[in-house]
Amino acid sequence: MKLLFSTALAACAAQLASAHYTFGNFIVNGTTTAEWQYVRMTDNHYDNGPVTNVNSPLMKCYETTTAGQTSTATVVAGSTVGFKASNTMGHPGYFDVYMSAASPTAATESAGSGKTWFKIWEWAPKWSKTTGLVFDSANIQQFTFTIPKNTPNGQYLLRGEQIALHLSGTYGGAQLYIACAQINVVGGGSGKPGPLTSFPGAYTGYEPGILINIYNLPANYTGWTSPGTAVWSG
Ligand SMILES: *[C@@H]1O[C@H](CO)[C@@H](O)[C@H](O)[C@H]1NC(C)=O
Ligand SMILES: *[C@@H]1O[C@H](CO)[C@@H](O)[C@H](O)[C@H]1NC(C)=O
Ligand SMILES: [Cu+2]
Secondary structure, three states: OHHHHHHHHHHHHHHHHHHOOOOOEEEEOOEEOOOOOOEOOOOOOOOOOOEOOOOOHHHOOOOOOOOOOOOOEEEEOOOEEEEEOOOOOOOOEEEEEEEEEOOOOOOOOOOOOOOOEEEEEEEOOEEEOOOEEEOOOOOOOEEEEEOOOOOOOEEEEEEEEEEEOOOOOOOOOOEEEEEEEEEEEEOOOOOOOOOOEOOOOOOOOOOOOOOOOOOOOOOOOOOOOOOOOOEOOO
16 A cells, blocks of 8 residues: 555656656757757756746756856857757746847856846737637747847857746746756847846736736736737847
8 A cells, every 4th residue: 555655656746747847958050959068957957847936046047057067059140049848848838038148158157147138039829809828839849939130249148938827827836947058149230139137037926927827817808918028039
């Protein structure tokens, strides 16, 4: 009996861990690179769990010590890059990607501190009165996007995020899956990226895109509102 119980418990924990995910593989030049080669190894690399406290310092890159062991990928502005998850992303949610100019280099732990982050891409759910919120992005294993052509050359952190919304009807229920790739942008332009925000700092947790019961929307709901700043498209 005891054995059965702990076996069931272990199976449950394993299932939970496999339902969660990391974004350890950076996709560049049409190639999925090795896990944690260009992505800073995140604190959840064993348990795959999310960040749920939007005020945590882990909101920046979900790590505190792995910058120096991570390589920096050369990326051509205007090209498509992405993140591949450790397994299928079973949770419905909102995806976005932010960049921060990295000083002195992307491999410096303190890069990305302060109000340095701008959003370059998002993948929001669609809404209509008849369908409710529709998550085209559910059950995928990777997400790809374009580095704006006009991004100034230089080193950046590239922060991919999914805000999973299956439990987000109560404060602190949203699950944030986060990872930062270290990149060096070449072939860029003279754009002025903005508006700028910080991580932590971009969210309070009370935004209508973070504190939301997606299965029971308010009767007066009129559509998706993205958390964070507006997208800079170059
Ligand atoms: C991607 O392609 C560019 C242009 O060919 C090259 O300079 C760069 O090193 C490549 N990046 C990686 C990470 O392979
Ligand atoms: C929508 O309904 C909620 C109650 O479900 C209410 O608190 C809120 O003020 C309403 N918003 C608008 C814009 O009417
Ligand atoms: Cu989960």
